[in-house]
Every structure is written in C-alpha cells, then in structure tokens.
Amino acid sequence: MRVNAIAAETFEPPSGSDFWQPLVGDGAFAITRPMVLFVISTVLIATVMLLATRKLSVVPGKGQWALETVYGFVRNGVARDMIGEKNFKPYLPLLFSAFMVVLVNNLFGVIPFIQYPTMSRIAFPVSIVLFIYLLYLYIGMKRRGVLGYFKSLVPPGLPTFIIPLMFFLEVITFFFTRPVTLGLRLFGNMFAGHILLLLMAVGGEYLLLHTDFPTSVFSIGPLLGFFVLTGFELLIEFLQAYIFILLAAFYIADSLADEH
Amino acid sequence: MEGNLAIVGYGLSAIGPGIGVGLIFAAYINGVARQPEARGILQPLAILGFALAEALAIFGIALAFVFS
Numbered sequence: 001m002r003v004n005a006i007a008a009e010t011f012e013p014p015s016g017s018d019f020w021q022p023l024v025g026d027g028a029f030a031i032t033r034p035m036v037l038f039v040i041s042t043v044l045i046a047t048v049m050l051l052a053t054r055k056l057s058v059v060p061g062k063g064q065w066a067l068e069t070v071y072g073f074v075r076n077g078v079a080r081d082m083i084g085e086k087n088f089k090p091y092l093p094l095l096f097s098a099f100m101v102v103l104v105n106n107l108f109g110v111i112p113f114i115q116y117p118t119m120s121r122i123a124f125p126v127s128i129v130l131f132i133y134l135l136y137l138y139i140g141m142k143r144r145g146v147l148g149y150f151k152s153l154v155p156p157g158l159p160t161f162i163i164p165l166m167f168f169l170e171v172i173t174f175f176f177t178r179p180v181t182l183g184l185r186l187f188g189n190m191f192a193g194h195i196l197l198l199l200m201a202v203g204g205e206y207l208l209l210h211t212d213f214p215t216s217v218f219s220i221g222p223l224l225g226f227f228v229l230t231g232f233e234l235l236i237e238f239l240q241a242y243i244f245i246l247l248a249a250f251y252i253a254d255s256l257a258d259e260h
Numbered sequence: 261m262e263g264n265l266a267i268v269g270y271g272l273s274a275i276g277p278g279i280g281v282g283l284i285f286a287a288y289i290n291g292v293a294r295q296p297e298a299r300g301i302l303q304p305l306a307i308l309g310f311a312l313a314e315a316l317a318i319f320g321i322a323l324a325f326v327f328s
Contacts, residue, residue: 016325081304181315188318243311246304 011206014198019120019191034118041104041118045097074099074245082249083256091252094135098128099245102186106237109194110230117190117237122183129183132248137174140255182247189240193233200226270324273317280313 022030052067060068074096079088102119109117119125141149153170154163204222207215288306292299 077304181312181318184322185311185315185318188321192318192321239307243307246308247311250308 103241120190125183133179277317
C-alpha cells in the first residue's frame, strides 16, 4: 500500500535481503556482519567466564553470584529436570555453552549500535543444531546399537499391521522434524522479530520525514511501536534461548531413556 | 494497492498456532490456580508445549518468505 502519493520517493518495506550485510568481499566467501558478531560473542563469553571463575570463593562476590545464578538455572532448571539426577552431568557443558552463545547472540538484536541478531541468518542455528542432532543420535545408537536404536523407535506392544506406519512416522520425527524445528524456531523468531522492528523503524522514519504535515503525525504509531516491540523482543530473546536448550535437553533425555 | 498474497496466507495460517498457544497457557494458568505448588512442574511443560505449537507458525513464516 502506498503511504502517500505526494511523497517524492516510494516506501520500500524491509525484506529478507536486508539481512545480507557483507563487510569484506562478496559472494559465498564474504565476511559478513553476523560472522563478526559471532566471533565477538564467543570472545566476550570466554573472557567473562574466565575472569569470573578465576578466583572462586564459598561466599560469592557480585560477579560470581550473577554467574552462578545463570549456571544454576541451566543446571537445575533445565539439565537436571529434563535429563534426570543420574546422568545429566556430561551434557551440562554443552547445554550451558549453547545457552550462553544463543542468549548473547540473541541479545545483540536489541543492544544499541549492534542491533543484529546473529541467529537471523539460518547458517548459525543450523551449525549449533547439527551438533546437538549428531550428539543425540550418537548417544542413542551407542546405547542400543544402530539396529537396536531403530527398533526402539517403535513402542512395544503394538499390533503388527500398524508397526510399519509407526516406524515411518517415528523416523520422520527423530531424523527430520526434531532438528528442523529446533533450528527453524530459533531462526524464525529472530528473523521475524527483527524484521518487525525494522518495519517499525523504517516506516516511522518514512512517515515522519518523507510525508507532509497531516500525514506525518501518524509516524508516532510506528515509532512508539518500535519501543514497545523492543521490550517484547527482549523477552522473546530470553525465552528462545531457554526453549532452545530445553528442547535440546529433552532430545538428549529421550535418547538416554530406557523405555520409549 | 500492492502486496503479496503469501503474507495474507501466513496471517490466516497463524490463527491455528495462536489458538493452540492460548489453550496451552489457559491450561497452565488453570493448573497453577488450582494447585499453586505444582508451578515448578507445570512451567517447563507449558513452555515445551508452547514451543511445539509455535513451531507451526514459524514454519509458516519461513514458507511465506520462500514462496513470496
């Protein structure tokens, strides 16, 4: 919909191509903005973790207390609850680092001057999901053997004629739906949320500066919406990082479970 | 008026997951209201159900951009 016919230039709504921001070079081997952000996030997390855990004390200081809160949340709230008291410890480092990486990269979406959620490029969630995907398949196959793993997909005690159908559905669930939804959920939330913010900012700017007086008053809507949605995005970013490791822990727990 | 019909289709398809997410949180609130001490058990379950229902909407937005 054209906003105003009098305006000199027409309004261009944001699209997926706005997320392609190469810094050095072009094409498949370009160094892009999310790549740089991902490196920054890794360095940032490593530095904070190393500094905060350098001298640990029984009575924690401010930094240690903050870190322990986050760590305790992942350890007790996610890993122990989902995987179980007995064997959650080997998977704790993976879950915690995945949580930190996803959270910090999501928060880049609202931090001023950075404002680019790394996970809105599909390759970044895919690479993290690929690791979790291979891990839960490996755990399941190591516990039961490759054949035993496929056999365990079908719950016991079903009538014979329904077993091929169940097997087909379960294979699709375990090998296709689970990894795809895990990656696509993170990507989709970050992408959709950021494109909404972009629409509010670009639309508000257009209405304010490129239209005449009576129409430009309406720019207050998008610009106000931008602030409200930024707060909403902050909530979504925390929630998505939580959901990501919650589901990862759930899938790992499923591979570890004795009974289907 | 210009636009893309794929986005309208996405809006329609988002109704389903929207209702689903609403039902999940309605059940969660109901559960916590009846049994406040069960909150710790219900919360991960509610979030898990929310994430699974929401996945359908996310599929929709990815496909809306693919087919637009």
